[in-house]
Amino acid sequence: MVAPKNRKTATVSVVTSPPERPWEVVPDTRCAWCDKPASSRCSSCQTIRFCSEECQRACWPIHKTLCKVDPKLFRFPPLPAADIEKLKKIKDESYGGPFTTYVVEGSLLQRIPKFLPPAIPSFSWEEIANILASPTSTEPVNITNDIREQIHAHARAHLYNYKQADLMPHGPDRTWIRVAHHVVTVVWAWDQGKYGDYSACxxxxxxxxxxxGYLRQCVLFQWARDIALEATRTKAPREELRAAGARAADLIERAKNTWEVESATVQQPDSWLTFKLSEIQWPMTNLGNS
Structure with a gap:
């Protein structure tokens, strides 16, 4: 997958001795796309590395959303106006869909408050629509209570549930809708770990x-799958998917350790990590059938 020639992409720069970046998407010096030794990095964000211009071009259509935002935060792109209109028509419909086991059944407006602390007021549809249309570059006023990404995740999950495969958008817009699955899973697992005491989490x-780091890697993982499915409709690229999936498994472990250090008073269920790794490893072990 190569970016169109008339599409401007961030240039790559030779890797020298980078500063310590604990939030970096790609640990050590491996290519974010194929996992081979990297020789360059994105000159704009300095947080993603490549082994070649080919891999950099393959990543760019999906990476550009996260390229110029705070490298320490995962951010969704704005939801396209056409999808906001589609969502408006189905927002009151109840669903469980592919997320039945870990998403509260109900309409979009019923579910969103259940994943937010009681102190945060309910939102009207107009307020939600404004949040969905907000630029990725919008910096949270207060990162602690910023709920933009949660609303984006649930909105896209709602669209994923209702859109048939032949009606899904193509390119990055499709990938971002599917990435909502990974985000909602993380939100659900986070919710399970708080044991009803939100103040301690x-x-x-x-x-x-x-x-x-994990969610950014999920974006690349889903993008690799979507490129392959668009091209062949039958089989995903084993090498790229295996590399992306293995990286995601490593990053979820790092995230869990970070969470335990920063919130030592809260213990997650013993099954939490096993559950999360199984979510990642399933596509890794079914690459030929993807």
Whole structure:
């Protein structure tokens, strides 16, 4: 997958001795796309590395959303106006869909408040629509209680549930809708770990800092799958998917350790990590059938 020639992409720069970046998407010096030794990095954000211009071009259509935002935070792009209109028509419909086991059944407006602390007021549809249309570059006023990404995740999950495969948008817009699955899973697991005591747990916006590296890797993982499915409709690229999936498994472990250090008073269920790794490893072990 190569970016169109008339599409401007961030240039790459030779890797020298980078500063310590604990939030970096790609640990050590491996290519974010194929996992081979990297020789360059994105000159704009300095947080993602490549082994070649080909891999950099393959990543760019999906990476550009996160390229110029705070590298320590995961952020969704604005939801396209056409999808906001689609969502408006189905927002009151109840669903469980592919997320039945870990998403509260109900309409979009019924579910969102259940994943937010009681102190945060309910939102009207107009307020939600404004949040969905807000630029990725919008900086949270208060990262602790920022709920933009949670609303984006649930909105896209709602669209994923109702859109048939032939009606899904193409390109990055499709990938971002599917990435909502990974985000909602993280939100659900986070919710399970708080044992009903929200005051003892990190707050909504912190989810997207602690799990920043993992979620950014999920974006690349889903993008690799979507490129392959678009091209062949039958089989995903084993090498790229295996590399992306293995990286995601490593990053979820790092995120769990970070969370335990920063919120030592809260213990997650013993099954939490096993559950999360199984979510990641399933596509890794079914690459030929993807």
């Amino acid at each position: 990190l707050k909504p916006g912190e989810i997207f800092r602690v799990y920043n």
